[in-house]
Amino acid sequence: MKDGENEHMTIQTHKAIPLPLTEARTLLPQQNLRVPGPSPVPPTVAEAQRGPMLNHRGPEFAAIVKRVTLRLQYFFQTASPVLTYPASGTGGLESAVVNVFSPGDHVVALIIGNFGARIAKIAETYGLRVTRIEFPWGQAAEPAMVEARLKELEEPYRAVMMTHNETSTGVTNDIQALASVVRRLSPEALVIVDAVSSLSSIPLEMDQWDLDVVVTGSQKGWMIPPGMTMIAASERAWEAHKDAKLPRFYFDWTSARKSLEKWQQPATPAVSLFYALDAALELMLQEGREAIFERHARAGEYVRSRAQQMKLKLLADPRYASNTVTALLIPEGIQVKSLLKTLREQDHIVLAGGQDQMKEKIFRIGHLGFFSHEELVQTMDALEKRLQQLARKAHP
Amino acid sequence: MKDGENEHMTIQTHKAIPLPLTEARTLLPQQNLRVPGPSPVPPTVAEAQRGPMLNHRGPEFAAIVKRVTLRLQYFFQTASPVLTYPASGTGGLESAVVNVFSPGDHVVALIIGNFGARIAKIAETYGLRVTRIEFPWGQAAEPAMVEARLKELEEPYRAVMMTHNETSTGVTNDIQALASVVRRLSPEALVIVDAVSSLSSIPLEMDQWDLDVVVTGSQKGWMIPPGMTMIAASERAWEAHKDAKLPRFYFDWTSARKSLEKWQQPATPAVSLFYALDAALELMLQEGREAIFERHARAGEYVRSRAQQMKLKLLADPRYASNTVTALLIPEGIQVKSLLKTLREQDHIVLAGGQDQMKEKIFRIGHLGFFSHEELVQTMDALEKRLQQLARKAHP
Numbered sequence: 001m002k003d004g005e006n007e008h009m010t011i012q013t014h015k016a017i018p019l020p021l022t023e024a025r026t027l028l029p030q031q032n033l034r035v036p037g038p039s040p041v042p043p044t045v046a047e048a049q050r051g052p053m054l055n056h057r058g059p060e061f062a063a064i065v066k067r068v069t070l071r072l073q074y075f076f077q078t079a080s081p082v083l084t085y086p087a088s089g090t091g092g093l094e095s096a097v098v099n100v101f102s103p104g105d106h107v108v109a110l111i112i113g114n115f116g117a118r119i120a121k122i123a124e125t126y127g128l129r130v131t132r133i134e135f136p137w138g139q140a141a142e143p144a145m146v147e148a149r150l151k152e153l154e155e156p157y158r159a160v161m162m163t164h165n166e167t168s169t170g171v172t173n174d175i176q177a178l179a180s181v182v183r184r185l186s187p188e189a190l191v192i193v194d195a196v197s198s199l200s201s202i203p204l205e206m207d208q209w210d211l212d213v214v215v216t217g218s219q220k221g222w223m224i225p226p227g228m229t230m231i232a233a234s235e236r237a238w239e240a241h242k243d244a245k246l247p248r249f250y251f252d253w254t255s256a257r258k259s260l261e262k263w264q265q266p267a268t269p270a271v272s273l274f275y276a277l278d279a280a281l282e283l284m285l286q287e288g289r290e291a292i293f294e295r296h297a298r299a300g301e302y303v304r305s306r307a308q309q310m311k312l313k314l315l316a317d318p319r320y321a322s323n324t325v326t327a328l329l330i331p332e333g334i335q336v337k338s339l340l341k342t343l344r345e346q347d348h349i350v351l352a353g354g355q356d357q358m359k360e361k362i363f364r365i366g367h368l369g370f371f372s373h374e375e376l377v378q379t380m381d382a383l384e385k386r387l388q389q390l391a392r393k394a395h396p
Numbered sequence: 397m398k399d400g401e402n403e404h405m406t407i408q409t410h411k412a413i414p415l416p417l418t419e420a421r422t423l424l425p426q427q428n429l430r431v432p433g434p435s436p437v438p439p440t441v442a443e444a445q446r447g448p449m450l451n452h453r454g455p456e457f458a459a460i461v462k463r464v465t466l467r468l469q470y471f472f473q474t475a476s477p478v479l480t481y482p483a484s485g486t487g488g489l490e491s492a493v494v495n496v497f498s499p500g501d502h503v504v505a506l507i508i509g510n511f512g513a514r515i516a517k518i519a520e521t522y523g524l525r526v527t528r529i530e531f532p533w534g535q536a537a538e539p540a541m542v543e544a545r546l547k548e549l550e551e552p553y554r555a556v557m558m559t560h561n562e563t564s565t566g567v568t569n570d571i572q573a574l575a576s577v578v579r580r581l582s583p584e585a586l587v588i589v590d591a592v593s594s595l596s597s598i599p600l601e602m603d604q605w606d607l608d609v610v611v612t613g614s615q616k617g618w619m620i621p622p623g624m625t626m627i628a629a630s631e632r633a634w635e636a637h638k639d640a641k642l643p644r645f646y647f648d649w650t651s652a653r654k655s656l657e658k659w660q661q662p663a664t665p666a667v668s669l670f671y672a673l674d675a676a677l678e679l680m681l682q683e684g685r686e687a688i689f690e691r692h693a694r695a696g697e698y699v700r701s702r703a704q705q706m707k708l709k710l711l712a713d714p715r716y717a718s719n720t721v722t723a724l725l726i727p728e729g730i731q732v733k734s735l736l737k738t739l740r741e742q743d744h745i746v747l748a749g750g751q752d753q754m755k756e757k758i759f760r761i762g763h764l765g766f767f768s769h770e771e772l773v774q775t776m777d778a779l780e781k782r783l784q785q786l787a788r789k790a791h792p
Contacts, residue, residue, distance in 0.1 A: 017475050018466045025463075025674055028447045029456060036722060038449040038667055049426045049445040053434040053621060055746050067421075070414045079413050086483050086623040088663035091646045125645045149432060207413060219664055225449060227482040227623050227666030247643070249521045250487045268485035268615055270623030271434055272445060272668070278421055349449050351771060 003288030022194040031344070033374050035352040036167045036197055036325035038219040038226050039369035041276070045224055048279035049272040056271060062263035064278050069260065071281040072230055075289065076199065076214055078206040078313045082232045083256040086270040089196035089217030093119045095251035096192055096213045100237055101158065102245035103127040108150065109158045110178065112142040114168035114355045119161050119194055126246050131157065137169050137358055138318035138327075143177040158240075159190035159212075165198035168355045170327035170364060171316045172202060176209045183210055190237055196220060200284065201324045201368045212237040221292075221324065223283070223369040241310050296323040299367040299376060306380040310387065315362050324368035327354070328362060331387065333394035337365050339386060347382040413561045427740070428771050431748040432563045432593055432721035434615040434622050437672070437764035441619055444675035445668040452667060458659035460674050465656065468626055471685065472595065474602040478628045479652040485592035485613030488625030488697075489515045491647035492588055492609045496633055498556065498641035499523040501535040504546065504556045506574065510564035510751045515557050515590055524644050533565050533754055534723075536716035539573040546581050555586035555608075561594035564751045566723035566760060567712045569597060572605045579606055586633055590722070592616060596680065597764045599722045607634040607722060608633040617688075617720065619679070619765040620672040633687040640683065692719040695763040695772060702776040706783065711758050720764035723759060727783065729790035732759050735782060743778040 031041050054060050072082040085091060097119070101107070101324045104127060109120035111134045120130050133149045135141055141162060150160070160182045165172045179191045190212040195204055199214065201221035206214050212234040233241065233253065241253055255266040263348035284292060300323030304314065307328055315327035330336050336353045340363060354362040365383075367376060401772045429436050450456050467630045468478040481487060493515070497503070500523060507514035507530045516526050531537055537558060546556070556578045561568045573639060575587045586608040591600055595610065597617035602610050608630040614763045615622035629637065631647065637649055651662040696719030700710065703724055711723035726732050736759065751757035761779075763772060 005487075009585075017473055018469050025678060026459075028450065028671075030448060031450065033449055033451065038452060038664065040449050046446040049621075052426060052442075053429055053430050053436050053615070054424065054427065055429065055748070056434060056622070057748075058740070058746065063422075073414050081642075086487070087646065088482050090663040090666075091483070094646045122645045125515040126643045148570075217664070219449070219667075225445075225666065225668035226452070226664040227669060249518045249523045250483065250490045267486040268434065268613070268622040269484075270482075270621065270666070270669075272437075272621035272672075273623055275443055276668075282421060303435050334635075344454070350454065352451070352453075363710075 020077050028346065032349045032378060034366050034375070034379050035350055036219070036220070036364055036366035036368065039223060039366060040220070040371065041225060041281070042223055042283060042370045045276050045279045048275040050311060051272065053271055056269055057264060058238070061107065061271070064274055065139050065263040065265070065269070068281060069263070071285065071385050073232070075284070076206050076212070076232045077204065078209065078232050080206070080232045080234055081257060081260055082230050083253060083260065084228055084230050084265070084269070085251060085256070086273070087225060087229045087280070088239050089215065089229050090118065091251065092196070092215040092217060092231050093194055094122050095229070095231055095248070095253070096247040097122050097126055098248040098251055099133050099233070099253045100190060100240040100244050101126070101128055101212065102243070104129060105158045106131065106155055108133060108157045109351070110146060110160065110162040110173070111135065112139060112141055112163060112171055112173065113137055113166035115162045115166055115194055115196070115363060123161070138171065138315040139317050140171050140173050141178060143174060143181050146178060147181045147185065150181070153380060157186065157189055161192040162194070163337050164193050164195040164204060165202060165322050165324055167197040167325055168358065169315055170322040170325045171320045172198065172322045173320070175204060179211055190240060192339040193273060197324055197368065200292065203293050206232060210234070218277065222277060222368050223280045224273060227270050228273045228277065296368065299323065299371065300326065302373070302376055303365055303367055303380065310384050315358070322367070326365045326367070327358070328365070329363045330363055331391065334387065334390045336360055338390060339363060342390070343382060347386070349382050418492045418498070418755050422473070425744065427645070428745045428774060430762050430771070431746055432762035432764065433613070434766065435617070435619065435762060437621060438548050438619055438676070438679060438766045440679065441672050441675045444671040447671040449667055452665055455662060457667070460670055461656075461659040461665075461702040464670060464674050465659070467681065469628070471680070472602050472628045473600065473604065473643045474610070474628050476628045476630055477653060477656055478626050479649060479656065480624055480626045480661070480665070481647060481652070482669070483625045484622060485611065485625050486514065487647065488592070488611040488613060488627050488747075489590055490518050491625070491627055491649070492640040493518050493522055493524070494644040494647055495629070495649045496586060496609065496636040496640050497522070497524055498639065500525060501554045502527065502528060502551055503741065504549070504553045506542060506556065506558040506569070507531065508535060508537055508559060508565060508567055508569065509590070511562055511590055516584070519557070534711040535607065535713050536567050536569050537574060537666055539570060539577050542574060543577045543581065546577070549692045553582065553585055555588050557588040558590070560591040560600060561590050561598060561720055563721055564754065565711055566718045567716045568594065568718045569625060569716070571600060571607070575605050575607055586636060593720055593764065596637065599670060599689050602628060604755050607789050614669060614673065617765050618673060619676045620669060622667065624666050624669045624673065649759035665676055692764065695719065695767065696722065698769070698772055699761055699763055699776065706780050711754070720762070722761045722763065723754070723762070726759055730783065730786045732756055734760060734786060738782050738786070739778060743782070745775050
């Protein structure tokens with residue numbers, strides 16, 4: 001549920017069981033998909049999904065789960081097991097909350113945008129007491145300010161939850177610095193990181209930085225379709241899990257870990273997404289972890305420099321601008337909706353609008369996972385042209 | 397988590413971040429996959445997954461969600477909206493529990509096998525008080541016995557949870573009769589049905605039979621890979637939802653329904669599985685709902701008649717034998733594990749073993765979703781041959 005959409009919905013049902021639509025499926029459009037997830041899927045990864053189904057308790061699938069898990073550990077940069085669930089990233093965030101806390105626990109949420117607000121809301125839904133440290137949209141959680149605010153807190157806190165890359169604003173927090181602030185002030189507190197739109201694209205060293213829970217989602221830097229979330233927890237988080245009393249069944253880590261010891265999952269895993277992830281990880285290893293980071297850094301720089309040339313304003317504080325998604329203020333007199341519609345219909349380029357308080361104010365360009373430099377050039381060229389056209393319409 | 401696996405697991409981590417396995421992906425085996433899910437995927441459905449990613453908030457995806465939803469309603473035989481989540485069937489069952497109940501609510505679970513036990517366990521995990529009405533594995537929940545047991549209950553109950561088709565025993569409950577017993581005794585109680593391994597393969601008329609919550613999973617009769625669960629709730633269940641206090645965020649129905657009014661989902665949907673489901677529903681409409689039921693009925697009859705000729709004993713009471721999965725007792729002197737291994741390695745036929753109390757005692761044959769008569773013939777021929785060979789080894 002998005003912020004500000006809390007009013008109780010009207011429940012309407014059909015009068016009768018609908019007849020199936022006779023309208024047949026149509027071809028999906030070939031687009032330059034530049035939203036911050038779902039991101040495009042490479043041809044060999046798309047192809048891998050076609051693999052025949054198999055027994056998810058059998059030896060062939062166990063070999064795949066083993067290979068995928070060890071490779072995920074390499075990209076999470078952790079010695080801890082990486083659990084996976086058929087679920088979106090939001091499901092992964094929920095699993096982080098319900099597996100390490102008990103009702104009434106006090107936690108701190110660093111909020112720099114929509115997704116930081118989401119995990120705070122999940123925590124409150126499950127009966128935690130949440131202290132929010134909020135920053136204006138476009139800003140990062142400044143480590144010095146976070147330190148000052150944490151020191152002011154009268155009550156101890158069990159965890160600090162933070163977003164690595166805030167998809168709604170195009171801002172990347174300095175997780176290493178933030179984690180080290182938390183560790184210094186409160187050695188036992190858990191550092192819980194939403195890395196949905198960063199992990200594998202932007203450097204994150206789970207063990208080296210002493211992070212406790214890291215959550216990501218399949219449809220971002222991993223170059224596979226949505227539907228799978230991946231989660232790793234530190235020894236400290238597994239200790240907290242032992243005493244965590246929040247109710248959980250589907251997302252229970254104990255049963256997931258127990259199954260993982262046999263390279264299985266407690267419920268039926270998303271087999272075709274595993275095939276895709278297996279193929280994607282192979283491509284990622286061929287490209288190299290550091291090379292992927294560099295490609296994203298170059299993409300971020302290119303998009304920002306082109307935006308600057310067009311006199312577009314970044315929403316993000318430039319020191320923290322994200323290398324996976326760029327949020328730009330819409331020039332006065334132009335409607336976000338018109339810009340996105342024109343680009344989609346005329347140029348087959350799909351950008352994203354803003355969320356919540358930024359709905360009509362920004363548009364966002366995704367540059368994560370599978371993309372070529374040419375696609376970014378095409379995107380920025382078309383953007384330049386359409387903005388000029390729309391500006392002429394607005395001020396003829 | 398399975399029954400009897402409650403002891404606390406040992407937490408072991410790697411000593412260091414593992415290096416990625418260099419071992420490359422190998423070709424997946426072409427098998428006659430006869431487990432009761434994941435079931436084989438038709439070529440056009442497998443192909444559909446390759447469709448390009450798109451903006452899950454855009455018009456192209458909305459058209460797909462609309463078409464899929466209306467067609468799901470046709471197969472659920474309901475005028476209520478059908479919600480979907482990226483999750484396994486277990487996630488769907490959890491969503492049923494957390495959306496209609498409050499802590500301490502009293503519910504009745506009719507248990508005829510492993511999956512009936514699972515939903516009871518989910519309910520207990522979330523703090524419900526569960527009265528179990530259990531039947532021996534292989535039996536159905538006899539409506540007359542259920543009626544007598546419900547009448548004995550001193551305390552009112554908010555719901556009766558039941559399994560349509562118990563995958564662990566190959567038994568199909570008479571849901572229509574059971575629902576009518578509940579409705580007669582306790583007009584306000586919710587009838588919650590796990591239809592994971594039945595819906596679309598075995599007749600179920602949600603509205604006509606006055607069922608309140610029906611849950612199914614993608615990897616069974618729907619002929620698509622695992623990773624999506626589909627759920628419909630009656631007006632009565634939506635009313636209960638309004639007052640239901642159990643915590644939920646990812647699986648919250650209010651936000652799912654609100655998004656569905658725009659043909660969207662609250663979190664990112666499993667886009668490629670939607671493509672697959674869209675293609676599968678097209679095939680299913682071409683075949684026809686009743687024709688699909690008849691094909692499954694013929695399959696069940698064929699497998700049972702061949703088993704009888706081989707002097708194999710059905711686990712199921714024959715009056716309630718399932719048309720999607722057949723559970724057979726393993727003949728004395730033969731190990732389930734040896735039989736399954738021989739069939740898999742020699743014949744490329746994959747059957748399933750038993751679960752929990754039936755682990756070493758039965759094996760199961762899946763005949764649901766996408767299969768041909770020839771594959772069933774091949775399965776039963778190979779089974780006959782391998783059982784004879786193994787029997788000769790056991791009694792030379």
